[in-house]
Each structure stands twice: as C-alpha cells, then as structure tokens.
Amino acid sequence: xxxxxDQLRNTRSLKSFFLALMLTLAISxxxxxxxxxxxxAPNINATEGIFVRGGQNENFTFSVIVPxxxxxxxxxxxxxxxxxxxxDELIGETSGLVRVTYETTENIKGTQxxxxxxxxxxxxxxxxxxxxxxxxPINYGMAIVSGAGDxxxxxxxxxxxxxxxxxxxxxxxxLAQFASIYSDGSAIYSAGFGxxxxxxxxxxxxxxxxxxxxxxxxxGSNSFSSVEIVSQTVGYATVGGGxxxxxxxxxxxxxxxxxxxxxxxGSGLFYSDIIASGDNLFIALNDFGGSGExxxxxxxxxxxxxxxxxxxxxxxxxxGTLTSSIMVKDTNGDIYVQGSGxxxxxxxxxxxxxSGETEFDADYFFDLTTKVGGSCFGLYQFSNGQAMTAVxxxxxxxxxxxxxxxxxxxxxxDLANITDQGDLDAxxxxxxAASRTxxxxxxxxxxxxxxxxxxxEDAVYSFTLGTGAVTKKMTxxxxxxxxxxxxx
Numbered sequence: 001x002x003x004x005x006d007q008l009r010n011t012r013s014l015k016s017f018f019l020a021l022m023l024t025l026a027i028s029x030x031x032x033x034x035x036x037x038x039x040x041a042p043n044i045n046a047t048e049g050i051f052v053r054g055g056q057n058e059n060f061t062f063s064v065i066v067p068x069x070x071x072x073x074x075x076x077x078x079x080x081x082x083x084x085x086x087x088d089e090l091i092g093e094t095s096g097l098v099r100v101t102y103e104t105t106e107n108i109k110g111t112q113x114x115x116x117x118x119x120x121x122x123x124x125x126x127x128x129x130x131x132x133x134x135x136x137p138i139n140y141g142m143a144i145v146s147g148a149g150d151x152x153x154x155x156x157x158x159x160x161x162x163x164x165x166x167x168x169x170x171x172x173x174x175l176a177q178f179a180s181i182y183s184d185g186s187a188i189y190s191a192g193f194g195x196x197x198x199x200x201x202x203x204x205x206x207x208x209x210x211x212x213x214x215x216x217x218x219x220g221s222n223s224f225s226s227v228e229i230v231s232q233t234v235g236y237a238t239v240g241g242g243x244x245x246x247x248x249x250x251x252x253x254x255x256x257x258x259x260x261x262x263x264x265x266g267s268g269l270f271y272s273d274i275i276a277s278g279d280n281l282f283i284a285l286n287d288f289g290g291s292g293e294x295x296x297x298x299x300x301x302x303x304x305x306x307x308x309x310x311x312x313x314x315x316x317x318x319x320g321t322l323t324s325s326i327m328v329k330d331t332n333g334d335i336y337v338q339g340s341g342x343x344x345x346x347x348x349x350x351x352x353x354x355s356g357e358t359e360f361d362a363d364y365f366f367d368l369t370t371k372v373g374g375s376c377f378g379l380y381q382f383s384n385g386q387a388m389t390a391v392x393x394x395x396x397x398x399x400x401x402x403x404x405x406x407x408x409x410x411x412x413x414d415l416a417n418i419t420d421q422g423d424l425d426a427x428x429x430x431x432x433a434a435s436r437t438x439x440x441x442x443x444x445x446x447x448x449x450x451x452x453x454x455x456x457e458d459a460v461y462s463f464t465l466g467t468g469a470v471t472k473k474m475t476x477x478x479x480x481x482x483x484x485x486x487x488x
Contacts, residue, residue, distance in 0.1 A: 039067055040067055041066075041120070041124040042065070042118040042119070042120050042125065043065050043066070044063070044118060045062065046062055046129065047060045048130075048131075050102075050130060050131070051135060052132060052134055053104075053134075054107070054109055054137040054160075055104060055106040055137045056137075057102060058101075058132065059100070060099075061098060061100065062100065062116045062130065063097055064090070064096055064098055064116075065094065066095070066120040067094075067120065067122070068121045069092050069093060069120065070091055070092065070093050070094070070096070070118060071120055071121045071123075072091070072118075072119045073087055073090055073091075073098055073116065073117070074117045075098075075100055075114060075115065075117070076114070077114045078112045078113045078115075079104075079108045079112050079134075080102060080112065081103040084099065085099045085101055098116055102132060104134055106160055108134050109134050109135065109136040109208060110206050110207055111131055111133055111134075112133075113129040113131055113132070114130050114132060115128065115130075116128050134206060135204070136160060136204065136208030137160055138160060139160060139161060139487065140158070140159040140161075140484060140485065140486060141156060141157070141159075141183060141202075141210070141483070141485045141486075141487050142157055142158075142181075142484050143155070143156050143180065143181045143190070143481065143482045143483040143484075144172070144479045144481050144482070145178055145179075145436070145437070146169070147479070152178040153175065153176055153177070154174075154177065155172035155174055155479070156173050157171055157173070158171075158204045158208045158209075158487070162449070164474055165475065166475050167460075167475070167476050167478070168476070169479075171208065172210070173211070175200075177192040177194045178192065178193045178194075178482075179482070180227075180322035180323040181483035182483075183485035184229050184231065184232045184235075184251045185232065185486065185488060186203075187201050187203050187252075187487065188203075188210060188485065189202070189229060189251065190202060192223070193223050195221065195241070196219050196220065196221055197217070197218040197221040197223050197239040198215055198217050198218075199215060199216045199217075199224055200212055200214075201213045201251065213254070215254060216247075216255075216256060218247065221241060221242050222242055223239070223241060224237050224239055224322070225238045225239065225270060225271045225272070225322070226272065226284075226320070226322070227274070228276055228281075229251055231251075232251055233251065234250070235251045236248055236276060237249065238262070238271035238283060240269075240270055240271055244267070244269070245259055245260065245261060245262055246259070246262055246271070246299070248304060258304045260281075260299055260304050260306065262297060262306055264306055265283075265306060265309050268287065268290075269286065270286040270287075271284065271285065272284040272285070272286040272318045273320045275327045275335060276301070277355075278333075279300065279302050280299060281299035282296050282297070282299075282335060282337075284296055284337060285318060286317060286319050288317060288342065288343050289317045289343030289346075291311070292313060293311040293312060294311065294312045294315050294316055294317075294360075295309055295311045295318070296310050296337060296353070296360075297309050307358070310353075310359055310360055311360075312351050312360040314346070314349055314351065314365050314367075315339030315346050315348060315365075316339055316342075316344035317340045317341055317342040317343060317344050318337065318339050319339075319340045319342060319377070319434070320378070323436075323439060323483060324377070324378045324437075324439065325379060325439070326338040326339075326378060326379050327379065328379050328381040330415070331385075334352055335352065335353040336350050336351070336352055336379060337350065337353065337360075337379075338350050338368075338376065338377075340375055340377055341369060341375050342395070342398065347367050347369035347370060347375075348369045348372075348374070348376045349367050349369070350365070350368060350379065350415065351364065352364040365418075366413070366415065366418045368389065371418070371419070372389070372391050372413065372420045373391065374392050374395075375391070375392050375398070376391050377389065377398075377433050377438065378433060381415065382440070382448055383442060384445075386414075386465060387413050388410060388411065388412060388413070388424065389410075389411050389413055390408040390409065390410050390434075391411045392407050392434075393407045398434050400432045400435025403455070405430075406432040407430060407432075408431050408432070408434065409423055409431075410423070410424035410428060410431070411423060411424065412424055424463065424470060425470035427470075428452065428470065429452060429454045429455075429456065430454060431451070431452045431453050432480075433453075436453040436480050437453050437483075438450075439482070439483060441484045443486070445465075446466050447462055447463070447464060447465070449473060449484055450463065451482070453480035458475070458479060458481065459473070459474065460474050460476070
C-alpha cells in the first residue's frame, strides 16, 4: 500500500510541473499552434499512479500555479469522499500543493477519479482529474470445484468477508482441472492435478478478480502432490508421476531455488503431505499398504538432501490428497502423522515425531480404529489444542465410487491424551472427505470453517472452539468447496 506523500515528493511534484510548463511553452513558441497551456487561467498537475485498498484512505497532491492568485479550490470524487486538507493555506497564493485526502468504502472498486477545481482572482477556473485505482479489499481466497468423475473445473475467487449465506462462481477465475489452493498471506497459489505439474500464483486486481501472475512448471512430472508455503520467500512442493523430486521455491518470485532428489526413498510412492520443522523437511510416503508400514522421508534443509526414511509398523498407508492434511505440528513442535491403514491389514492410527527428533516416538500411538471405531482420514489441529479427523462408516466407499452415499463423519480427538471425543456434531450430514475435499481453516481464535461435500448439499460450516457449536456458514450453489485461505 502506498504511504502518504511526504514533503520531498511534494517538492518533486511541483518541480516536475514547472519543468513541464516551461517545456510546453518552448515547444509552442516554435510553431504556429496556440499554446496548450492557458497562461491566463489556473494550471493544475495531478499526481499519477495512485492506488488504495477499498475501505482505506489515501493522501495525495495536485500542483497548482495561477497567473494572479488562488481565490477558491474545491474537490469532488466519482465514488467515496475527497477533502482538501490545506484550503486556508492556498487562498491568495500564486502557486502551491493542494493536499487531498481520499476516503473509500469496502464496496468501491476499480478506477475512480478525484477532480480538483481551482478559480483565480480573475474568475477563471480550471479542472483536473486524478485517476485512482481502488482495489477490492479481498480478505479470503476460495476454491470451488464443479463437475464429476474425471472432468473437473476449479473456480477461484476472492471474498471481502464471509458474511454471505450463499456463494457461487459468478466472480471467479476458471482453472480447467481439479486444484487446491494455498496462501502466503498476500496471494493465492493453485496446484492442479494433471501433467505437467503446474503451480500458479494469483493476485487480485482492482475488481477483485483472481489474475494469474506467474507460475512454476516442472516438465516430465504428472502433478504437484503436496505443497508447504512457509513464508513469502520460502516454499516446498513435491512432484510425482515420472519424477521423484521435491522443489524449493520462492513464492513471491515464483522461482525454483533448489531441488531435492527423493529417488532413494523408494519407487512407486505418492507424496501425501509435507511439513517443515527447523532444519528438516518431513514428507509422508504412501505406498498404498504395500510395505505394511508408515514411512516418512526426512530431508536435511541445510543441504537439501534426503538423509533417511523412517518407518513404523503400527499403522500404514499415509493416504492424503492435495486438498487435505495428514500431518500437523503442535505448539511444542511435535509432529503428528495420520495413517489410514488401507490395504495393509493394519489399524488406522496416529504416530508422533517429537520436536527436534527425526524418528517416530516409540511411546506414542493413537489407535484410531480401536478408539474411534473405524479407519480415519485427515488430521487437523487448532490453536487451542483441539484436533479433528474424519471416520469412515463404509471403507468400500472410501474413494467415493458410490456417489450417492458419502461415508465420512467429522470426529473430535485429543492428541495429547489419546482420546476420542465423539462426533463433531450429530446433525451434520456425511461428507465425501477422501474423494472430494477436506480442510479446516481457522479464521479467528474461536472459529474454524470446514466443508461438507455431500449428496444433498455442498456447504461451508462453522465450528466454535469455545462452545463446540456448529452452524452452517454458507451454501455453495456451484460445487463443493476445496479451499479457503486468508489473503490481504
């Protein structure tokens, strides 16, 4: 956001105006055309390149010179409110900088104008308009997927707030594939399913539309499989289907800054999730139960090399998707890893890697199948220590082949005490978690949003951490919601 114009800029603006005036007069004197500047009327030079976020204010100046003296000044705005803050200082002067404060509201967006009118002591007046780009105050990015089977389209959009009961794709940007979204706090990043692996960075224009800014493409790979954006300058992503590799990239510049060879971790693997902690990067390896173990690759980030693969046979099949999480890190720095147990004969369960360690904790195992009552998918933890997973009521429909009967229910669990806390809410409908979407987005200290992708509705629900209350936040009229991230 541009800061208020200081005195140095004001001085330069005034000098630029006088230089432009002298140049115009010199050019005009060499030909027969009339001068382009009327020396008998006030002349105004407007500041250029002004932009502001809707709902905020911006200060800028007009440079003014008059043949006599300034009798009056006034200002109007095409939208919002404009005010001259130094009117008393200008009256009677022959030149000066007119300081203007432009106030916007959240519903103003696009190119607006602020017009200054100056009248001199001879009664002659001049008007000059300054263009201001007002950016819609986007605070959240959302992804909605429409379609069925292998034909999916993702629509990404910006939301000013979440105070709306229904959402659709009317102001969205279309991606011709299934995609998940991420954020570095200022932009949206989209990882789509399909070759070659493509990660796009989207910014919002003044109308609030998501516009592709830059992208990273990894030739020879089928898709990005997991993404971890640590900051605006550091991110990690894995690619699969042709390449056994992770990349290090700069999100703001969308530039690959390093690569990590994962070929020695094994062949035929899917990289289900990724999480950075200290000098290490942990990557969940999914072999769909073939080994009968849970496996995690450990990367030394000081050298960008795979140091080892750790394994544990108490659970297996670390199955995750682009739109889900199966690894979380708590406030102590401990990492929890969720295994589904699919195709392995092992129970679904959660393992732990203690802070500063690079091995599974032999003293910790959350047997989800025994304690929760079924195989589970996904793992999320919130700022107050509460955690969430989803339990399958029908493993035969884990991947949503029966599109009329979603099988997952959201379940509260206590990771620290290894206890089941029951359904998130008994009234919630079942959801297609593993085959469509599952995420939990904490938007405040006390509120978490999550999706329902069901047979009868696609919606976003709200969970109040303090009271446990669950309410429907908004209904989607255009498909199921695969992501909700904060942006500014």
